[in-house]
Amino acid sequence: MTEPTHDEAHAGALGARLNWLRAAVLGANDGIVSTAGLVVGVAGATANRSTLFTAGLAGLLAGSMSMAAGEYVSVSTQRDSEKAALALERRELREQPEAELEELTQLLEERGLTREVAREAAEQLTERDALRAHARVELGIDPDELANPWHAAWASFLAFTVGALLPLLAIVLPPADWRVPVTVVSVLAALTLTGWSSARLGEAGPGRAMLRNVAGGALAMAVTYAAGLLLGAAGA
Numbered sequence: 001m002t003e004p005t006h007d008e009a010h011a012g013a014l015g016a017r018l019n020w021l022r023a024a025v026l027g028a029n030d031g032i033v034s035t036a037g038l039v040v041g042v043a044g045a046t047a048n049r050s051t052l053f054t055a056g057l058a059g060l061l062a063g064s065m066s067m068a069a070g071e072y073v074s075v076s077t078q079r080d081s082e083k084a085a086l087a088l089e090r091r092e093l094r095e096q097p098e099a100e101l102e103e104l105t106q107l108l109e110e111r112g113l114t115r116e117v118a119r120e121a122a123e124q125l126t127e128r129d130a131l132r133a134h135a136r137v138e139l140g141i142d143p144d145e146l147a148n149p150w151h152a153a154w155a156s157f158l159a160f161t162v163g164a165l166l167p168l169l170a171i172v173l174p175p176a177d178w179r180v181p182v183t184v185v186s187v188l189a190a191l192t193l194t195g196w197s198s199a200r201l202g203e204a205g206p207g208r209a210m211l212r213n214v215a216g217g218a219l220a221m222a223v224t225y226a227a228g229l230l231l232g233a234a235g236a
């Protein structure tokens with residue numbers, strides 16, 4: 001066990017912020033790809049602007065709400081398990097305070113303090129706010145800053161919506177002949193950017209991530225466009 005350095009302690013807070021940023025980029029990416037696939041597919045079948053707008057807007061709303069609901073459920077579950085862990089900790093502190101003090105002492109020792117200093121620190125932390133000390137040192141969570149499911153849901157909703165707006169506008173704004181080319185080019189450009197950003201935020205090499213991201217989006221649009229053309233030609 002090595003002592004966490006000053007930089008590592010900061011990396012915790014920074015890491016949390018980067019995770020949010022990465023989730024936002026991925027949410028926007030989802031919004032771009034799924035809405036682009038949808039509107040390009042419909043454009044294969046019809047040139048009617050209001051049909052395209054209706055389909056794109058429905059896709060935007062359905063996708064953003066589905067993302068928000070999924071995020072809400074997953075963060076709520078995480079929050080429940082953190083609350084359960086805190087409740088257990090609270091009970092242990094009440095029922096066996098001496099064992100808990102010893103536990104905290106050992107955890108601090110593992111982080112590089114000498115036995116005496118660890119004991120002294122554990123006593124002071126316990127006196128000030130025992131639950132908070134155990135939550136942070138033992139569980140790695142801050143009881144005052146549990147993840148908020150509503151914030152997470154709202155963030156996903158916004159990220160997806162921002163991404164989805166691009167193909168939606170690109171398919172309805174240009175004149176009929178330009179709709180698909182403008183959408184394809186702007187979507188592939190945006191996917192280059194989101195692929196690059198998510199790779200940078202994840203500290204991976206951006207080249208391949210960009211390529212994969214662009215290829216995925218291009219494939220989605222090609223498949224739905226072909227399906228739309230077939231259905232349109234069949235007069236469906």
Ligand SMILES: [Zn+2]
Pocket residue numbers: 089092100103134138
């Ligand atoms: Zn404990």
